[in-house]
Amino acid sequence: MHIETLLLTLALIWVGAEVFGELAERFRQPAVLGELLAGVVLGVGGLGLVDPRAEIVHLLAEIGVVILLFEIGLEMRLVDLLRVGGASSVVAVVGVVLPLAAGYLAGVAIGAEPVLALFLGATLTATSVGVTARVLRDLGRLDSTEARVILGAAVIDDVLGLVLLTLVTGVVAGGEVTAGTAVRVIAVAVVFLAGALLLGRILVPPGLRIVVRLRSQNALVPTALTLAFLLSVLAARAGSATIVGAFAAGLILAETERRHDIGRDLRSVAHFFVPIFFVVVGAQVDLRHFNPFAPGGGTLLLGVLGLSVIAVLTKWAAGFAPFWIRARKNAIGLGMVPRGEVGLVFAQVGRSSGLLSPEHFAAIVLIVMITTFLAPILLRASLPPRVAASERRGGAVEDLVAGDR
């Protein structure tokens, strides 16, 4: 890609995200919904101005989701996450088992091969923690019990989703999947997270003090992002996902005395990269595949809608699994609804291995998109926004929201 095309693409992404984000807020929806819509309008199925398949655009979006998870980790306290660890684990496991089983059965029921049905079920398992975290922040609810359970569960089910991907890919390739393989993949992810957090808490604070002394605040953002990127790479090399490492880096730095400085300096870097991720996710959807008046379009659309209903209901049900905690269980399950990065990784692996036809590929991406579009609406309905969320927009809107309660 030429530099001019890249600069133009970035400008378009920011203008689109800004305009549609503003429109979404006018209709009292989280801004992220507008950013996804901006992607649909600008992307392959719309005006064709943003090409999500261009390598550079794709990589900038990946940096965006890494920075987003880093920023989210930076806003969390480890002790708060551990307090809801039991509930998160139960939500995660139930939220993986239910959609996997329901997706597999639905696939077999409509006559799909067992391997394809297993693949369909597996794509429905992993929550997109990025979308949910962004919606929770837009609602001013990042510090609630519900948010901690959801984010903890989303991190755990990302890990479980990646384990499933490893196993299902093995089945697709015709290989043998043993209980040993499964245990090894899970163990690697757990050991990585625990080890990174433990070592990070010992090594990072003295290291950070040296950096701060050397060249003042100049180096704070590059240093923080160096840690985030290195842990992301380590997580991926260890068999987990980049975003798991970025989240761990955020958690580590959240325990240091410089967390507020890092958060403040990081904000404009996040404003640069994060909208790219959401616009690029939206830009991958070509709605024309699902024209009910075109041959096959109607059947495909029905399949997508049916699987989307399964995707929503199974995650919503999982929210009620930790029956003992005091929290809005509706909100927990609905917060787990959006699928995203891991679901799209599944779709890409399936497409490149030849298991998925172009139509099946588009259908899986559309299911991911529908859950992502529904989640903010459902979550907002089940978890009313705090006033703090609308303070950013000034007094008039604040009054509107307050008057609505």
Add this chain to the structure above:
Amino acid sequence: MHIETLLLTLALIWVGAEVFGELAERFRQPAVLGELLAGVVLGVGGLGLVDPRAEIVHLLAEIGVVILLFEIGLEMRLVDLLRVGGASSVVAVVGVVLPLAAGYLAGVAIGAEPVLALFLGATLTATSVGVTARVLRDLGRLDSTEARVILGAAVIDDVLGLVLLTLVTGVVAGGEVTAGTAVRVIAVAVVFLAGALLLGRILVPPGLRIVVRLRSQNALVPTALTLAFLLSVLAARAGSATIVGAFAAGLILAETERRHDIGRDLRSVAHFFVPIFFVVVGAQVDLRHFNPFAPGGGTLLLGVLGLSVIAVLTKWAAGFAPFWIRARKNAIGLGMVPRGEVGLVFAQVGRSSGLLSPEHFAAIVLIVMITTFLAPILLRASLPPRVAASERRGGAVEDLVAGDR
């Protein structure tokens, strides 16, 4: 490139820039010299850890130089630049004519074809405003008369350099170059700059007020960079360079009441991107081409050194052209010494058109590098740093510098 490789590359670039930048400051040199050295060590001729030819790395470096020029423009006031416009123009024109003539004559003297000699001369004309501006800022001298003359002249000679590139490329392609073509290319650049500044001053302030009202400060960096990137693309499409457009965008926003907010929010985005540019420039140098004990290495090295001397002396002489102003004329000429982006564009055009052999290509890149390495040293010698420049490092160094005067 895979996302893991990219994250690792960025982490390496930042760590290298930080470590070598710190070392450079310990030896009382500007940090940018350390960042260039980090590139040489990490790049193709060193450890081979950073590949400057990877498309994504190259594009991020380009974004870096665009953001750098935007930031520099943001720190300038138009009225100050216009005050030294006459001196800048004279320095620019003399600083293009002298190296072009001397490079051409030197080329013919060592037996090069006239077209190759003309090409050699042309590559020596364009100052790298990026390196100079960064050194001037590191020295705390951005607000001096010398800095204004240098930056004004560098912008003008970038434009002249691009005109030369258009004309010389025409000669290489065997086409006819008329006075009409030359006049048209120059006119486009001047009209673009004047038009952008005039329209920008009318349209941008009300537009900015709308953005600020809509969604608070969230949108400030994306909005400012949207303007910078769109003007960069416009400048390139109009036949000038992207960096000219970015500089113009900075000048426009410097006249608005939000210039301090934009500058503050932009800083961490600049800390992300700008080191990438300088490390990538350094990473392109493979010093092994110039081993004097290898066949041809000695001759190549002598040619490079001779042309580097010409490159330094001609720009230094141009600094004395505006004889009527009160300023350190040594510093003005030496500030024009570094060649960079435009010189490298010349080298790439020459290589892809087949005019330059791999060795000639490497030699031109090395000349660009030598001038870039020499400039901070020479400039620092002729323009002592202000105390403000070392405040960032704390009291000890400040005392050292103060004691040195």
